[in-house]
């Protein structure tokens with residue numbers, strides 16, 4: 293296949309080049325390529341071509357409070373591809389008494405339903421010597437990132453800072469990567485005590501119960517750990533100005549933020565469907581979002597992931613205590629369409645978007661075949677026509693969920709999406725989908 297006349301948005305700049313795909317890979321990327329006999333030619337004149345989008349943070353079909361999040365690997369990756377995401381990195385779930393290895397086997401079996409390519413992060417939500425000892429072999433198998441939580445003590449998922457330091461030491465000695473959900477549990481406990489009982493069924497209380505100081509405190513603790521152990525630390529879903537200032541005080545910290553922290557704020561909790569926006573960490577103030585946008589344009593954010601974990605309307609009950617509402621929002625399908633629209637609105641350089649949602653996640657998580665339109669890499673790409681920017685895009689969604697938090701924003705959905713040489717979206721229509729492949733992380 294030959295794609296001609298498009299503007300390629302590389303992470304380092306834009307370039308008018310043609311793209312040749314042979315089998316599953318890019319084989320030539322240069323100007324003025326001549327079609328070979330029998331080659332399919334796609335004219336991309338006036339269009340922008342991005343490398344396949346990588347969402348480094350999804351939770352397909354995970355158990356929360358005896359329910360499952362609404363997307364499994366089948367439905368979630370279908371909608372991912374529709375929005376241009378050709379690779380996701382999902383998280384294992386470590387149940388009681390499981391080894392890390394067992395948790396990976398189980399997650400990998402579920403992920404076989406995936407239509408886009410996928411990698412895995414390993415949740416480290418219990419502290420034992422046996423689990424620590426497994427880290428080297430897990431890294432050898434291509435799972436190089438381990439996630440710890442500084443909160444969710446009640447759910448049995450929290451590690452103390454002392455325990456996290458031990459995990460960091462081990463990971464560091466194997467050149468792996470430590471990911472952290474950074475919200476200090478004690479800060480949350482104290483703030484929660486100040487919420488009067490009559491405000492319990494108000495979703496706005498969710499935000500008050502998890503203050504930005506909890507993010508700041510947890511990140512400062514993580515910086516100490518990073519410096520002591522020399523471990524690389526990746527803070528997931530950074531959301532507050534306080535958290536950002538803490539994180540940027542150290543060069544050991546990599547920062548991921550999410551579309552919901554850039555676009556939404558805590559006023560949505562006062563809406564009729566306020567309960568639907570309950571996710572942890574909570575949405576913040578518009579000032580926090582603006583600090584994050586500024587950080588993006590100053591190259592101080594490393595990736596944008598979605599923390600995709602949607603629930604349907606009937607799953608997120610109203611009128612129940614805020615701390616009983618299932619936590620999570622969807623986002624994988626709109627990640628790219630919503631962001632590219634914001635990029636246009638804010639006149640940000642498009643290569644910066646490529647960097648944040650493709651090249652950098654591939655580099656950080658060692659997905660060597662991904663993240664760039666370059667000869668030898670997997671032929672994953674997204675073609676958009678800037679003229680397709682619209683406020684009315686709801687009918688473009690293929691998600692099985694019945695609620696979307698971004699309908700008030702413009703979006704630019706892809707015209708074409710290609711996964712390892714296979715067209716999965718053609719002229720804006722989802723095609724019959726292939727089977728995704730596990731992509732191991734390489735250090």
Ligand SMILES: [Zn+2]
Nearest residue numbers: 349351528599
């Ligand atoms: Zn998450």
